[in-house]
Amino acid sequence: NAGVTQTPKFQVLKTGQSMTLQCAQDMNHEYMSWYRQDPGMGLRLIHYSVGAGITDQGEVPNGYNVSRSTTEDFPLRLLSAAPSQTSVYFCASSYRGSTDTQYFGPGTRLTVL
Amino acid sequence: AQSVTQPDIHITVSEGASLELRCNYSYGATPYLFWYVQSPGQGLQLLLKYFSGDTLVQGIKGFEAEFKRSQSSFNLRKPSVHWSDAAEYFCAVGDAQAGTALIFGKGTTLSVSS
Numbered sequence: 742n743a744g745v746t747q748t749p750k751f752q753v754l755k756t757g758q759s760m761t762l763q764c765a766q767d768m769n770h771e772y773m774s775w776y777r778q779d780p781g782m783g784l785r786l787i788h789y790s791v792g793a794g795i796t797d798q799g800e801v802p803n804g805y806n807v808s809r810s811t812t813e814d815f816p817l818r819l820l821s822a823a824p825s826q827t828s829v830y831f832c833a834s835s836y837r838g839s840t841d842t843q844y845f846g847p848g849t850r851l852t853v854l
Numbered sequence: 855a856q857s858v859t860q861p862d863i864h865i866t867v868s869e870g871a872s873l874e875l876r877c878n879y880s881y882g883a884t885p886y887l888f889w890y891v892q893s894p895g896q897g898l899q900l901l902l903k904y905f906s907g908d909t910l911v912q913g914i915k916g917f918e919a920e921f922k923r924s925q926s927s928f929n930l931r932k933p934s935v936h937w938s939d940a941a942e943y944f945c946a947v948g949d950a951q952a953g954t955a956l957i958f959g960k961g962t963t964l965s966v967s968s
Contacts (some may be wrong), residue, residue, distance in 0.1 A: 774956070776900070781863070781960065782960060783860075783944060783961045784898075784961075786955050786956070786957070789955050797955075799955055810909050830899060831898070833898075833956075838954070839949055839955050839956035839957075840886040840905070840949070841946035842903065843890075843900070843956060844898050845898040846897060
């Protein structure tokens, strides 16, 4: 099993550009989530999904969009990148949800100029 | 809604000394509590978790944590710290209610001095 994979590992964008961060898992997990990590702020939840076709907002959803068309994939879209979105993004998955062990991807480091 | 507080932003411990990292949570029912560790430049790895039963839980790498309902705490401990334990540690709380999210504290950075 590859576990949770994220692409790209690094990305530099200009303000206003859009892009999609990819996340995939091969463990047949129902629950997937996206966090951003900023110094001194810990991990803040952006969006999460409890299954294909079901998504919900987390603590900091503005400027981000998600969809879950398959169990395996949970892409995160930046609609119009802003410098405030410079961060490290982590995708995580688990079998049952927030009460279960989360498996994290290696992260994507995003810089918005 | 549940929340997690880690009062210590940064702790320095001498190698071989004992360690305690504090975690306080706010939650109405019995929480699902976790400790994760993040080594520099890496993703997060689960150290241990508490759902119910024995309030002292053992984890990987020699770590343990004790759940104290009266104090709303879930502190992480290790009897003797190794230099390789230098990392960032996150406490998290989950909700048994279906469709809810896992909430993390802001983390504690552990430095180990020789």
